[in-house]
Amino acid sequence: MATYVLHETLAAKPTASYIVPRDPANVILHNSNITWHPSLTRAERNDLRKQKGATLWFTGLSASGKSTIATALEQHLLHLGLASYRLDGDNVRFGLNKDLGFSEKDRNENIRRIGEVAKLFADSSTLALTSFISPYKADRQIARDLHAQTNQDKDPLPFIEVFIDIPVEEAEKRDPKGLYKKARAGEIPNFTGISAPYEAPENPEIHIESHKTSVEDAVREICKYLAENGLIPKESA
Incomplete structure (x- = not known):
């Protein structure tokens, strides 16, 4: 403290x-x-923009496929004419969060900031997609709770946890950035799944086993959920 x-x-x-x-x-x-x-009001923005906002919070190990699936989803939603924007874990560290490292304290602050930014996007009637490892349950709960805190709208903003699930052994086989190899060699401290914990979601709204599911099928599954919950037109699913 x-x-x-x-x-x-x-x-x-x-x-x-x-x-x-x-x-x-x-x-x-x-x-x-x-x-x-x-x-x-949010209702006015939704009416004027002809869509509702929400945050889809992608969480999972490095190399699980979070960014790949989120990018494909963003592209699909934009082709449908829906406002959507992806906040990527690596990309925000070039700007908004460039002052943060990878200690537990810095990871906490990283997720808090992104939770606030995603909330602003969602409140603007945009579908915000966040692809972050976000390894700690408590931090993801803080992001969820932020979406329940509204200043002038009665209803909480939709917060959808998308667990991109993969065994660490499968993630290591992919290892597109070579990070697992470096972590095993002790070159990267506090690496999630190797030298730092990953606390898997217990009740995510969407659970995708990426080593068993294609990117296309993952996008279909997410869109089906969004349509069933009134966030995108049913014919778009």
């Missing part, structure tokens, strides 16, 4: 309370001048 001190140069500001941790990599700001500004 980090220890926090009030920064001397900010303590004199009467309208805001700034808490600065001793670890400068993690700064928390509480500002009494922040006010939530109401905007269009």
Whole structure:
């Protein structure tokens, strides 16, 4: 647990309370001048954009096929004329999360930030697809809980956990980036499935065994779920 001190140069500001941790990599700001500004309701956005938003949270081991399936799904949804955007675990570390490493603490913050971003996409009536290992149940629950916290809409945003399941032995056979080989050699610390744990979802909305299921069939299965739950037109499934 980090220890926090009030920064001397900010303590004199009467309208805001700034808490600065001793670890400068993690700064928390509480500002009494922040006010939530109401905007269009989600129902209005859904009506104007002719679709509903949701987050599809892809989780699974490295090389399980998360990004491959999510990319194929994004392409399919866009061809259907639906707004969709994929947030990739590697890609966000080039920008939004480039300050984070792979310790448990940094992984927690990585998932928290992505949960917040995905929520914004979903609230904008976009189908947000996130492909992250997200190995810890507690972190995935935080992302789910974020979607239940709405400021002016009564209903929670749909959060769909998509477990891309594969035995670690099968993932190692694929190993397109050579990461498992490096992890086995001790070159990569805290590598999920080898030197760090992966806590599999217990009750995911969608469960796909990627070593037994083609990418096309995986996309069909996900679209079937979306159609049955009123998130895409039934004829699109």
